Amino acid sequence: MMTRLDQNLTQQTAHMAAPHAVVVGAGLGGLASAMRLGAKGYRVTVIDRLDMPGGRGSALYREGHRFDLGPTIVTVPQTLRELWSACGRDFDADVDLRALDPFYEIRWDDGSTFRATGDTGAMRAEVARLSPSDLPGYDKFLKDSEARYAFGFEDLGRRSMHKFTDLLKVLPTFAMMRADRSVYAHACKRVRDDRLRMALSFHPLFIGGDPLHVTSMYILVSYLEKEFGVHYAMGGVAAIARAMADVVEGQGGTVQLDTEVDEILIKDGTARGVKLQNGAIIAADIVVSNADAGHTYDRLLRNAPRRRWTTPRLKRTRWSMGLYVWYFGTKGTRDMWGDVGHHTILNAPRYMGLLQDIFMKGRLSDDMSLYIHRPSVTDPTVAPDGDDTFYVLSPVPHLGHENGVDWAQEEEPYREKMLAILEAQCLPGLSGRITVQETFTPDTFRDRYLSPLGTGFSIEPRILQSAWFRPHNISEEAKGLYLVGAGTHPGAGLPGVISSAEVLGKLVPDAATVTS
Template sequence: MSTVPDTRSMFRVHDDLRPHAVVIGSGFGGLAAAIRLGARGYRVTVLEKRDGPGGRAYVYERDGFVFDAGPTIVTAPFVLEELWQLCGRRMEEDIDLRPMDPFYQIRFHDGQVFNYWADIEAVREEVRRFSPGDLEGYDAFMKASQANYKVGFEGLAHVPFNSLADMARVVPDLVRLGAYRSVYGLVSKHIRDPRLRQVLSFHPLLVGGNPFRTTSVYCLISFLERRFGVHFAMGGTGSLVKGLVGLIQGQGNTIRYHSEVERILVEGGRARGVRLKSGEEIAADVVVSNADSASTYHDLVPAGDRRHWTDRRIRRSRYSMGLFVWYFGTRRRYEDVPHHSILLGPRYKELIEDIFERKVLADDFSLYLHRPTKTDPSMAPEGCDTFYALSPVPHLEADVDWETQAEPYRRRIEAFLSETLLPDLENQVAVSHVVTPRYFQDELNSFRGAGFGLEPVLWQSAAFRPRNRSEDVDRLYLVGAGTHPGAGLPGVISSAKVLDEVVPDAQRVKGVA
């Protein structure tokens, strides 16, 4: 969806004496960073290669159908509300958030359904229905989830890790929590039923992680959802993007589209600005990259200016899975289909190993099915539905030719949905659009086409991720899924909050560039 920039603010910045911050990319991390820097007295220019904002949260419109390309789940809405408060506004003036109930409906391959209700007693009843003997274990797991939330989110998400000494200070807490365990390992400590183990361990897939390898700290997501709920923004996630763009422009700052960055300009070890692919050079006092962290270093920072994030280290790091996403609109409505569905395939651990370890495109799959028109019918023409079906797949290290495999894979998904939740789907599709890991690489500049950047394993967390303040280049900062604290809307927004601790106050850098 193309958004027309405010040209009045674009052309008045030249006589603006505030120190200048350039933000590369207009994903949620970049937009949040721009707002925070603007609130701290910086003149901000956001540079976006595409024709509209959002990054992974770009919006597609086809024949009256509106598709959120990326994030669809809003948890921890307070991290967004704070951005409006920084601009002297209230988020509810611009955004209508609706709570989801159930959060998700999880459908097993045999047709059984687990409803992940907003009310915890209703969830406990679901647990009792599946496995009465696991009810006490579920309560214990939720206590463990809360403990991980207090340390992993309340304690660490907004804190910079500028050195290994910063990491050493949190090691005792991580040891106490058993962070060496995987998410699935912590769930299995408390839960015996294999179906409930899947229900309580799938969350890492929402942030690019393998439940069998992702540190158990990510079990915090269960408590995060329980405490703050799961929400949907009316009009789609794109309405949040539009609202954030409005805040930036209200600060007198600028978003430029069709402005792809070719190089971060480094002089004397300090970021001095950027060069666009058009050849234009833009000077800056600070540079913030919301681009994929691996691509930021590999493609934008000259190799001679990197000692930590060398090409070799980037290549040897582990990356999240890829994503295959089919966006489609139907000529009819499927009234019984919930807003969020998780459709689990016949295999769980084996499928995840195919995706993350063996890196092969399996014949079976699991899906996240999003039907926003359950909550907001305006996202499709009258009497129609908007959907997207997301399937985790290997990233581009796999030997998969998506030019030839995309359509057969889409047809398999279509046939499966027709047989289960969406009868006669083959004859009801009005519009269709597919993206594969190649889209993430070619359009979103994501290294190896990974859907969420670096994989969130323990040795790639906190101080071991690319830091919010670059280890290699002074006055270069990183936000987004590939830096601390990680992927997911709360994590990405929190990465911008870390900038308050590591970017110098505007008065300290005034006149440097």
């Protein structure tokens, strides 16, 4: 009769004999991919250069404050629940997700505001308060958004788009839905009030896109928010990343931190493993890169022939904007600034002009739009008792523009401008309350995340850089090589990177069918 020890030894032996998958990068896309591969029977090793899992979804800890470095909200939570379910686990048993209401408040310099919620009646009332004549157009916009969600997210976003025939099949639908029109142009088609045009078109900024040029397919976010809500994970997105790593390790996988991959090894046109910065080689049956797609092709595959994603091709690519993020803690302010909720957006006097400065001219403007994250109103663990933790983000040009921003010179002056805006518009007395702070500039994104041009979200999601035109989840440059994450199909944002791993799971054969 087989004892429990015998059973464990048999299982361990079988696991060690399973095909080996190496995942480069422990970002959310990489961790989700590792979970999917573990569920398919692979022996998985995840490698990341940071000291904690999560990539841009990791955190910093300073003097009792936890600063969530990247994503701050969870939308379409069913993608996470489905991921956990595929691994035989219960997401809600591992992560405490809280629905937010309102989702966020938008403020303009004229004093007007717009509160976004999941209640259609409340949203229509907000529209009517700003511009009653725009109600019919807003209703049409919501219907437009729902149609694009069904097609763009539930259909295209959850299957591979690596075959040109896949593109040909969807072109008629793209044409019918006017995918050539920008998000901002579509908002202008439906409403006339400039404030509403901004409120209905700014969402691409959360995935690195210029609303003036990103395909109108991305108006799907308005439906996505309303239908599934905006959520916050207690402990921040870093808690989700840690829970993902726990699932991977529970499957028998390994998450190897403080380790950098120097090269993906290609032999006879097939990915065979990776070489680390210290020269060590890890063999693999398949390799999945969650590193930025640009870094993957231009750096990790620098010694392999490339047909499509060559260095000249990457130089012609349009990249997302950069980010300036100021993280700071404040003393004794938990009961202050009562009108500032979990998410607040402050708009600069210019909308179109500022977008052109950021994306087209590469110019750092004196005015700025700010996204304020104040998680301490929902999660008291982010700061000491009575204190607050803040994250304030400003979109800025990436590092690739001619005569680009010198952040060594501009970092502190820009922070001072940001402070003046915050004190004047929503956080009076802020300067006397700050106890700890940290800033990330595009230089930081380049150095910490190996992000090309220091971008915040990799490749910009324009029409000719989406779907088939975007780096594919299965690489055409080498067999056994797969890509996931923000720079790949379907795109940036938490739902996008989680879906890229779902697509991966459909492309990679079960381990039982693979021979080493």
